[in-house]
Amino acid sequence: MHNRHSPTRDRPSTLDENGSVLSGKRVLLVEDEYLIAQMACDMLEEGGAVPVGPASTIAHALNILNAEGVDAAVLDVNLQGERSDALAAVLQERAIPFVIVTGYQQSSVREDGAHVLEKPYTRLQLTDALERVLAQRDRTSN
């Protein structure tokens, strides 16, 4: 597995000067609710990451993915009535770790192995989940 879109791929994922694996990581945000997207961007910035997007549709998210590289993604299950499963499959194919957020009842790990975060989430829960999926990706690809 490799990921040609990942600009920070070569850097080892250890704690950097800010004390977080998330530091400087480009995280694509896919969320159709503007206010929530804005909040998630703030949370990512506070966690040291670089938010990319936010994208409110699957098409928009795919455009971003094809145009610029990202290290990880946060995606809502439901995008204006459209499920984001197709996007999750693309991310999986490109070995880009991601966290799913949802207001629906879900177990914390989906059948496809994706990590699920229930809404509403705190900044710490979001950054923790991202750090976990990033660390997992690094373990499997090393």
Next chain:
Amino acid sequence: MQQTRLLRSIVDAQSELVCRFTSNGMILFANNAYAKNRGLMGKQMEGLNFWTFVPREDRPSVTALLATLTRDNPEVTIENRFETVGGSKWFVWKNRALEFDKNGAWTVAQATGFDITERRRAEAWMALAARAAGFGAYEIDFGAGLEAAYFSPEFKAIVGLPPEASIILDAQGLPSFIHPEDRDSVAAAVTAARDPASSGAIHADFRILHSDGAVRWIRWGGQVEFSGEPPHRIARRGFGAIVDITDSKTVDAQQRLLIDELNHRVKNTLTLVQALARQSFKDKAVPNKLLSTFEERLAALAGVHTALTQSKWEGATMDAIAKQALKPFGTVGKRVLQSGPTVRMTPEQAVPIAMILHELYTNATKYGALSVEGGQVELSWFLAPPSVSLHIEWRERSGPRVSEPARKGFGATLIETSARHQLRGDSSLHFLPEGLRCTIVIPLLATDPQL
């Protein structure tokens, strides 16, 4: 005459009823068991007409069946009522023609009868119950094959067949009406129940296909009877009932969908509130710590909604509420001991209890026993007296030394007011030097709006 006396000595000793009669109904002979039902002795029956003991409404069917007796086919079994001194009773009669005239018509026949009043009553009850509850019964003798199996008219109606239709089994040994997607699970249930090592009980929900393509949900409860001892134990007979549960299944599914949707909306709204708060207080010198406290309270509120959704809003157990409340606090949860019986709280009780527990956990992780290594929290609850009130005890130990705070914080206020106004109970907070102690007493009956 001698012959009659011999016959009498034999049949008077029998418990079944014996009656010999001519084709016009005159009794030539009846044993004591028969006569007793008329309040007489056997000898006194001779010369009487048995038709007078058969209720008018049963006479046509009995007449028709007796008319079938011939030399080649001299036996017929008839079920009809018999008017006795103790009231009308159901009997099954085995009639055998004994003498015939030169045209071949029978002239003398003998009936042997058993009282089946109880069986008929049970059958009538069963039919009544089957109609009232809408269940269809069946009985299969595995040795005799399917032709001998019994399926009640209600059974056939449920599976979409007319009463005269027969149930056909396919190569898999299953009735053809079972939905293709559920055949494997039904086959597995049958195999498991017929295993001589099992209890023989069957409980399964599955779909069936009516001939018009309609899909119905069926609940099946059955029992397999075995005979013999291991290793020669074999499945002998199967019986049970089915009932159509399509309506409740549909309602269940719709309700599930609605509750999921509602929960989704509640959580989305809470997330919007969180986003609004962040936007409103951004760059307004509101410390990040305060914002996180607020976010955590929202998360606690969302968490208890999750617990309630899992129970279809029928309430949540104390255990589920306590576990959910602990979730956001991560690894310190290992130092929390939760214990108590299964108590189901209504949604109205679950939400304030969750919020109270959240405040206690927040305080413990910031200032109390969970803020230092080795500190512990014990959360226990019990009913006292049983099912009258719920006592919740919160006890911290091995934490930093505690002293009464100078000012009452929001957490303490929330605990006090939620306990009193929302739970209609009482609370007490004790800032003991060895650790915080909190007791909450909730009346369980008083929260019932009916009382």
